[in-house]
Amino acid sequence: MAAALNGALRDAMRDDGDVLVFGEDVGPLGGVFRITDGLTAEFGAERCFDTPLAEAGIVGLAVGLAMGGFRPVVEMQFDAFAYPAFEQIVSHVAKARNRTRGRMNLPLVIRIPFGGGIGGVEHHSDSSEAYYAHTPGLKVVTPATAEDAYWLLRDAVADPDPVVFMEPKRLYWARGELDRGARSAAPLGRAVVRRPGRDATVVAYGPAVPVALEAAREAAAEGVELEVVDLRSVVPLDDATVTASVRRTGRCVVVQEAQGFAGVGAEVAARVQERCFHSLAAPVLRVAGFDVPYPPPVVERAHLPGVGRVLDAVFRLQFDDEPDRTHEVSERAREVSRVAS
């Protein structure tokens, strides 16, 4: 996925001289994840440059440059390190268009590597998409494939509104073919069905998508056909695709890596039951990271929602209201996990 993101930035800069890329270490180093590799060499230090180490400053600079007609694409080094820019993002980036009755728009992109699973020490594995998704005025998108990485980033740069572009950092190194010639990906704002299935819908985004797909493969081996919906865009949310799927399957599990409480999964679960209540044969269940500070590498696997936890939720979709039961790992899921591992 890293190459696709790099290609998207490169092509966006080629197509539009007003696109500027800046942040910490994005110049000669090419970013700590090398997403901006070669951009300074190709476009010069005027268009891809290192800033002082100050995230509010970086985002604030982007606001000013966007007011001046440029299209800044800034990189936050890790998502916990975007927090110093929170006020700039929430009080300005999100509100400028609305503040001015549409006279001043800020077409800028804030790229944020997010999530864990990379053995990173504290502060290097946070998931912060819900903070942004809860903030009116921000679009929030996240790719799960190389193709989406390329096209969603192109869409984000071209978008007239600010986009928080969340990059699932553990997928940076995932292989994936990408034909940049012809656009194949759906536009920003659309969810896609990654795998069709009739028994239950699994809604996921970003790093949770490969997990959901793997769970679907394993469930299929058990005769359970899961439909996997990749949201791609958290804001705007493609209600229509999600709702249509759940009305068909009658069951739904929402998977996210971030801590669950008041997260994006809560929103999806709440919406699905609002809209599909009478089609549902079971409650919408959520699978999420635990509500704990992201744990140290040695135990992070236990924190991350994996295939087993998704399957467990799937196989619990028939149960009754007894709350204790919902926390038991179902016997069926155990077996599948055992077979799988």
Next chain:
Amino acid sequence: MAAALNGALRDAMRDDGDVLVFGEDVGPLGGVFRITDGLTAEFGAERCFDTPLAEAGIVGLAVGLAMGGFRPVVEMQFDAFAYPAFEQIVSHVAKARNRTRGRMNLPLVIRIPFGGGIGGVEHHSDSSEAYYAHTPGLKVVTPATAEDAYWLLRDAVADPDPVVFMEPKRLYWARGELDRGARSAAPLGRAVVRRPGRDATVVAYGPAVPVALEAAREAAAEGVELEVVDLRSVVPLDDATVTASVRRTGRCVVVQEAQGFAGVGAEVAARVQERCFHSLAAPVLRVAGFDVPYPPPVVERAHLPGVGRVLDAVFRLQFDDEPDRTHEVSERAREVSRVAS
């Protein structure tokens, strides 16, 4: 409620010499809402003092003072002005205990006036509780009555963990009796049933509680008995009280003032249907602020979830999955609103 909060700070400072109050304008001015009125006069400028104008600095100072054995209670002037402190809150306040395996705890309180309805210009009416509630390691509480204002703040100051104490600013001037002698309020972490009812449960917190109660009074006039649950504490959430109520009534509406997307109401709705699915006769509906930047005073009434919008949701609790229908204002609610206004 302002007097109750002031009283709680005063009594906490009297009882424990390590309690310090600081922030912007909390000294001689007594805070822009006068919540700290008289504290400098009574306890001296060493214990209640004005800081330089820097919210990250204020929270960071509190972290250091708490490490040094004090119990800081800091005031953020308005909740949009707490955003500069976001990194300090999320990366330090929330994580210190966990970071150090319980060796370093930070018993501090961050008081944040929140919400609108006061005719405030931009940035003076945000609701930010979801940002904090989504952050593992923070307790998030909000009172709706003078009694809770007093006791929850006392609890917050005494709590061994950091507490984000959200004060519904439009209730500051609400009258309310308070007998500080004998504790009558439930402890932090407990929700309470503010009004019993059999037909549906309305879950609310903070500024939405009086709205919910008013809706219940009006519904009662129509023969519909609403049970109103005041969460009081968003983290920890009192699942048991909410769940017990919904299992009894079979219907649920969640009310919050904040923008709805990925908010606290989404969490509550998701949990309720997870736990009470087979008891529910209708989807859990949410009533929330719109997903727009808080609007200017001239139109804020239209933004704020009022009695009419709550009643409308209540009377829609029987409907089917057709999504368009859920956005119609029901005829019945219109009538009630008309009668009420």
Next chain:
Amino acid sequence: MSSLTSRGTVDRLLPSFSPVRVVAEDGVPLAAPEAYELPADALLVDAFRRMVVGRRFDAQATVLTRQGRLAVYPSSRGQEACQIASALALRGEDWLFPTYRDSVALLARGLDPVEILTLLRGEWHCGYDPAAWRTAPQCTPLATQTVHAVGLADALRRRGRGGVVLALVGDGGTSEGDFHEALNFAGVLRAPVVFLVQNNGYAISVPLARQSAAPALAFKGVGYGVASEQVDGNDLVATLAVVTAAVERARAGEGPFLVEAHTYRVEPHTNADDATRYREETEVARWRAADPLARLERYLRGRGLLADGGVAAAEEEAERVAGEVRERLGGEMEADPLEMFRHVFAEPTPQLVEQRALLAAELAADAEGGER
């Protein structure tokens, strides 16, 4: 391996050790400071006129708060020299980044008074078109605008068509991290931006002594390689000279500049504030006596540049502006609540479309109800 800083470099960045002054408090001219060119006489006369109009406008706005016609108003009274200088130091192609307190600067810049007051009236968040006026929205989150100003200055530099940015900030605002990041970015990028700190002695109730232990706020510049100056902010002539010099220096590509103007907020923080809680009336009285408007008037009269006629003409214009403001803000605000969905994004999301429909239905129901 270790570098030597020359005292010359440092001295070029440090401000004067006492605020630059051209006119004494009693209006008598002082020895002209060598480093600064004084503004043309005609400009000073124009500045006087604008100060008179600005003060009247300011007083009118405060009255409107009492009548409930404005939600809130932070007065500029006492700070007119800084605000008028801000406007007059700029050319049309330059940008101004004001705060909530800078209504008088905006008026002097030529903005429509009602558009200036839109925010404070509670009608909408920004009343004017920033691009048309090259004036950013009045900024409330303190010091955040200073970073935007650097970005816009860098944008102007990139476009190569000239233009300088002037960012206003208060003494309290200098304590925010964003102010520091702005100075630092400006220094590193050598952006054509000038920061004008209106040090009016207070951040709401907090006096400067609790805000900073610096010898003067202008001494912050050197730590960023940003040249700096301090000026008597109640001396219009000096303030205009210093700010103009800073702006022209930036225009010439010589980099950013920090000016601290020492002034005083004569009124409470806003109409809602009770300043008696935190400052003595004697202090306020002392500063009222150091009034920048009276000082300029005496100076101009003393130099024969102004006479009764000129003063009367300015006052007449001021009354006209105040009358217009009164009249145009006299009516009820008309606002369509549905507009709140219109500008969240260029195109509303499906979620906003639904929410808009809900509100539209409510409004329709209310209207029906109201009709009966």
Next chain:
Amino acid sequence: MSSLTSRGTVDRLLPSFSPVRVVAEDGVPLAAPEAYELPADALLVDAFRRMVVGRRFDAQATVLTRQGRLAVYPSSRGQEACQIASALALRGEDWLFPTYRDSVALLARGLDPVEILTLLRGEWHCGYDPAAWRTAPQCTPLATQTVHAVGLADALRRRGRGGVVLALVGDGGTSEGDFHEALNFAGVLRAPVVFLVQNNGYAISVPLARQSAAPALAFKGVGYGVASEQVDGNDLVATLAVVTAAVERARAGEGPFLVEAHTYRVEPHTNADDATRYREETEVARWRAADPLARLERYLRGRGLLADGGVAAAEEEAERVAGEVRERLGGEMEADPLEMFRHVFAEPTPQLVEQRALLAAELAADAEGGER
């Protein structure tokens, strides 16, 4: 109404115009700087020993990353003079606020090497008890710790039992808003805190010139009323003298102090970094030649304070420490995933109790599965 700043006041806050130095790069003593008392000879010999041990520890840690025994390691190599001086300038009652790069300072402070490396090993977020060691957790979010340091310094002042806080921060970290807020709060509160900027020339790949346009970072102090100094950070004698003076000044109630130590990060940012992308090998070679350890050794030998025996003894101790680290980090980490629920709050919330049960069930199922 406008204040005069005396040049004396400003000069007392400004740093020297070139970094303080006591020992030349070749180990030859220079004229002793008047303003500073030199550390006792015995302390310098002790410092040498600790530098040797620190360097060996540092090299060992880097090797452990290659073996996958540490998740990541940011090397202190080349910065030993700063780090040892940090530890030696403090008394037991004082506090140290380190960053991720300050392992060698922690070692010199007496912390257990395995506890120091716990974070970087990925076993837990902080390996030691901050209160027991009066050492804050190694801080990763840049400059955030500097504000905590001010708070703790203020707490010590309030308790009145003495104690000073030393906060470490990098050159890059000085660009963050929090650093500015820390200096400002320290100045206003007159907190007994010393900020030591280890200016090692880079923030990952970004050189100082893109980080700040200041004549030197130490010139930031004056803007906060914080006295400041710059020192050759590869000169242990000078660095120890300056930091000690700053600490003792704070202890005496004379307020906060900012020290900039000019040094160099000889290794890449961490083992994961590729420094060839952004700097020339010749530059690194130049700084390797300016090695602080070799410099101190030559100085001590020249003064007859150290001979082959002392060097050998230090190296022996260093090997012992390295061996211990190797051995103790050789095994697999044992960790109970359920611990992640234990310290979120003093008491787990109902939500955490449920989530813990879910994980416990999963782990039990896995264990069952594994047993077969």
